[in-house]
Amino acid sequence: MKQDVFVNCPFDADYDPLFEAILFCVFDCGFRPRCALEAVDSAAIRVEKILDLIGECRFGLHDISRTEPNAAGLPRFNMPLELGMFLSARRFGPKKQREKVALILDVDPYRYQQFLSDLAGQDIAAHGGDPRRAVTVVRNWLRAQDTSRPVPGGKKIWERFELFQRDRGPLLDDLQIQPDEVSYADRVHLIEYWLEFVSGDGPSPTDEADEAKDS
């Protein structure tokens, strides 16, 4: 739980560049992203699985920027709901849950006052819909949570992310996976393995155990 970050954000195609950049940034800062997509293939009831995830994560990144109505004229409420669950866990949970820390993201820092004004007093930052800005905001926030180890600067993370983006297409080709076939597990493992490789880390002690489980 210590390094797990609950990523509560939209999962649509428009948001995907921000989502990918945030996942990459969380890994590159030495933390582990967790999100509701882990629950997609699970037999567990989705809300129960999300509550379990929230319980397992000390940190929470909550993007409330998707307020526009969809084709049916309705907004997406999942993000505010999951933010409410996270804040409730912090408020009513046992000691471990009360250590939870949340960062709320939106396109601009004051827009929430028009649709979620009860959030006043929370830590709110703006990404302006820009993945590069999101990387800097998330990096600075994570840096403040753990000053005991090195965390690269936002510019360095962004440079690495651009390199990863360049490699991603050829990597999927090599692994014979079409872009629309990439699962959440594929996505996060590719980021983890790529970062581990470019960081020059050798196989970790748990690699062999992972491989045994894979095969």
Place this chain on the structure above:
Amino acid sequence: MTKRVIQKAPGKPKSFTKAQAVAAIKRVVADRERAAKQETKNGSGRQAS
């Protein structure tokens, strides 16, 4: 400097093993670096001529 740590990704099943992914990463990164070196070499050649 303290060694950086990359946390283990959550979630299964994935479409590849770690060994397959790392082998692919090695090939793709090597190709990219080779292409970059070639580009630099060609650029230097043009400047020299």
